[in-house]
Amino acid sequence: DAVLSRISLCPHKAGMDSVNKNKTDEVIRSMSEGSRFYDNERRKAAQTAQRVQVMKSRAAVLSTGALQQAEAMASAFERQLETERDLSRVIVHCDADAFYAAVELRDQPHLRGKPIGIGGIGMLSTASYEARKFGVRSAMPGYIALRLCPELILVKPRFHAYEAASRQLQAVMAQYDPNFRSVSLDEAYLDITDYMARLTPGDVAQLPPLTTVADPPLVQEANSADSKPGMATDSAGARNLTTLEGRALAARVVHQMRTRMHETTQLTVSAGIACNRMLAKIGSDQNKPDGQFCLPADRAAILAFLANMPTRKIPGIGKVTEQILRELDITNCQALLQQRALLKLLFTPISFDFFMRSALGIASNNTRKRSERKSIGHETTFRELNQVPDLEDKCLHLCHKTALDMERKALLGRSVCLKLKTVDFKVKQRSVLLPAHTADEPVIKRAALGLLHREL
DNA sequence: TACATACAC
């Protein structure tokens, strides 16, 4: 049953209310059990359980003195982090709703109202909201999805259409922040601080009223403030964007942006508004689909927002870390803070730092594009192959595609990494460092074949 | 440096 936490539906995802989780998990389990995939998941679950055991036995022998010392260090660290807290920027996370599926429903009207999954028998990349009611999810094999929802219609992905729609969404976002950071076809971060500072009273008058913005009470309280004449400004006459009314204005700006995105693409986008990327990202999930959420630029409001937030909602905490924390009775951010001494002693400094920042809502607000890529490659899954020449062919083909991409993008690399997956889903990686940077196809091929033959 | 694991989309 430790394996269940790996294969079952994540209960924190939006739209779970109408799903019969027990029934769905039972279907997933019964369809998976006995497969080589399931066996491998069991192996990995046992490994995690072992990790947890080691942690628990370390925790059991901690002296009160050690815990007190750790508590003091954690407390000092928290004070240090508070000095880094920056409430000054207005960060927006935009996330298109069920993006691939929404594009298909837009372009194929006969599919509307029906549950659809984008992908094939082997794997789905997106499920429409209709399909999600049945427990169908992205990253779920199509044949399991069909068992959960026999009416499900599988739709082959049309990436060119998604790319075109993505470009249209990005064109709207660029009006608000030309330096926005896109993270995928359907997600991006914006910093609209400067845009808001430039708004003239005329611009503000054009914005939709706050009353049309579906936001939580925290910001709706700003409604009354908003109706007061004028807005707080500093001595230079600049808007103070960290006040509730400043955030109410942000909510109106984002609502306008979402409306424009919908007008140009007929797609809906959800958004989160906060003072950093992490909080904005959590926010964009709060009122999905076609909703937005604005978190005040205020320490107390941030801590209150996070207190009961499940750890799994924190970007960077996946099913494994969630499980490990749960075994330590830590399921939300409040518990992360309360158990900080234990976390300090059981986890690495990097993990401890990450947990504390997450629980306090202190994170990066940098939305500029990330500098440069660190790797490039191709992989593909194929049916069981035993013949050496067949494996060599696969390897050479992947090298060819990679070398082509490298040439197209004018990139060089110095390390060649071969990834192998066995029929029982075990993954091996073998790598070699070349004497010099290269994009030369024969050089890459020789290196890859060398790694392959080491394993045969 | 080499390899494994976790995570995101």
Added chain:
DNA sequence: TATGGTGTATGTA
């Protein structure tokens, strides 16, 4: 019958 592909970060030896 049947569980993906691309890329980043981190831990450990």
